[in-house]
Amino acid sequence: MIEIVALSLKVSLSAVLFATLLALPIGAAVAVARFPGRHALVVLLNALMGLPPVVVGLVVYLLLSRAGPLGQYGLLFTPPAMVIAQTLLILPIISALARQAVEDAWIEYQDQLRSLGVSGIPAALTLLWDIRYSLLTAILAGLGRASAEVGAVMIVGGNIDGVTRVMTTTIALETSKGDLPLALSLGIVLILLVLLLNAAAFIVKEAAQRRYG
Amino acid sequence: MSALLPLRLSEVTVAAGDRTILDRVSAKIEAGPRTMILGANGAGKSVLMRVCHGLLAPTSGKVEWHAAEVSGAPRRQAMVFQRPVMLRRSALANVAYALKAAHVAGRERARRAAEALEHVGLADLAEHPARMLSGGEQQRLALARAWALRPDVLFLDEPTANLDPSATKEVEAIIIAIHAAGAKIVMSTHNLGQARRLGDEVLFLHQGRLVERAPVATFFKLPASAEAGAFIKGELPWA
Secondary structure (H helix, E strand, O other): OHHHHHHHHHHHHHHHHHHHHHHHHHHHHHHHOOOOOHHHHHHHHHHHOOOOHHHHHHHHHHHHOOOOOOHHHOOOOOHHHHHHHHHHHHHHHHHHHHHHHHHHHHHHHHHHHHHOOOOHHHHHHHHHHHOHHHHHHHHHHHHHHHHHOOHHHHHHHOOOOOOOOOHHHHHHHHHHHOOHHHHHHHHHHHHHHHHHHHHHHHHHHHHHHHHHO | OOOOOOEEEEEEEEEEOOEEEEEEEEEEEOOOOOEEEEOOOOOOHHHHHHHHHOOOOOOEEEEEEOOOOOOOOOOOEEEEOOOOOOOOOEHHHHHHHHHHHOOOOHHHHHHHHHHHHHHOOOHHHOOOEHHHOOHHHHHHHHHHHHHHOOOOEEEEEOOOOOOOHHHHHHHHHHHHHHHHOOOEEEEEEOOHHHHHHHOOEEEEEEOOEEEEEEEHHHHHHOOOOHHHHHHHHHHOOOO
């Protein structure tokens, strides 16, 4: 049981880390840069927030399966495959929310920054750093999605006991087997963990708000 | 380094949709005197300043500095806005940030930032988070940030519009000091008393047009245009 909880956390937190590293630059770039097709990209990012986990799982499955383009690495049915799938799943969520946050800040800051001769990448970095505590909300949304989904990890992980079994896939399995008490207790653990992480983030954000305004 | 001024505006027009915000404004802004851009709300003062400072491209017409700005080089002009925008870091770090953007090296940066805070009376609040300062303090910090850059020209867009009388007085004293230190002052205001106290010359805007330009004393005593006369009467009904 501990093993299952630990793997769940490891997979979802890794996915959040990788997705955040990719999503913040994407969000900031789309917010600050002006290029043809930008509006379409904004709509696309927002739409992809609702990406069905099973579809992401299927696509990653096809990519990683023996005959797929990345099949040679033998990642299918391993935790890294689950991290990849969840990263892709939450990348649009964090990107889209970060884009909105950075764009709101840009509206407020742009005259001042341009007056100081700051534009482009330095401006985007300044904005990201200045709203870092607001970005926590975007990252938490990604974490919520990653820790709650079952479709993607089920397909690319395979729910193999002791290897790729995580909380959500266990809950699904135990429910179908009829072990409802186990399924329910795992569900409670999952909710408590997510609650705990959110509470911690909230405290950090509040403290920062009081400190920096 | 060749002089940044004079600044020549030729037939500068700014239109938003079918609304003309600036209507063929031509002027030559010289180094030296404190220039007040005066006019009612919506006369185009802020837009004119933003065009001069390069934050807004005119729809037509030309804005030419004597020494053209080189993109990527530190800017030789600064601007203070009606509502100061501070980064979520200390007061000192906000000034240092501007200096870093102007390619000022590390040790010199710290020295100049501290000195600028000293000038505006914020030395004691240097480590205070900038956004937690009062409105008046934030505007003084904005002035310190601009001053530290040692600009040739400082634009001020209604810098005291949101401030109480005592904060306004402090800000005005700082503006005079920055001018004394060698910066050209171009400031917009709708406050006649302030234009009188701070200005050497007045550019009077009315509905996007530059209606009148005169030394302060002449402007208030003998406004040449009917619009300026009405504005002065309207603002000072007891005079």
